Amino acid sequence: MKTELTQKRHEVIVHVADNPEDVARATGAATAITQADRTLQVRIIVNGPALGGLLDSAPAVEVTDGVTIEACRVGLSRRGIDESQLQTPVSLVDSAAVAIVFAQRAGAAYVRL
Numbered sequence: 001m002k003t004e005l006t007q008k009r010h011e012v013i014v015h016v017a018d019n020p021e022d023v024a025r026a027t028g029a030a031t032a033i034t035q036a037d038r039t040l041q042v043r044i045i046v047n048g049p050a051l052g053g054l055l056d057s058a059p060a061v062e063v064t065d066g067v068t069i070e071a072c073r074v075g076l077s078r079r080g081i082d083e084s085q086l087q088t089p090v091s092l093v094d095s096a097a098v099a100i101v102f103a104q105r106a107g108a109a110y111v112r113l
Contacts (some may be wrong), residue, residue: 023053072096
């Protein structure tokens, strides 16, 4: 009997909160991380003023394989931003803080930009 080995993708959280321009820095960092180690899955979690970098009116957000971008619903609501204003590759988390804590509890690495 042959046993197949599957390699679990470990998670890295890249947290972006301060500046809309930091979203581009985060996507660059995430790409570098996944290219350095294909077993890593990078979640870019965005809240606060940086949410402006995810809007349709902002420069296009590009994600590569193994990278997701997630916007905080709480932050969107506090800033009066409708989810329909977000670029296509962006998904949502209810709360950035909760998502980050749960990911770290599960063993994710954390990078703040």
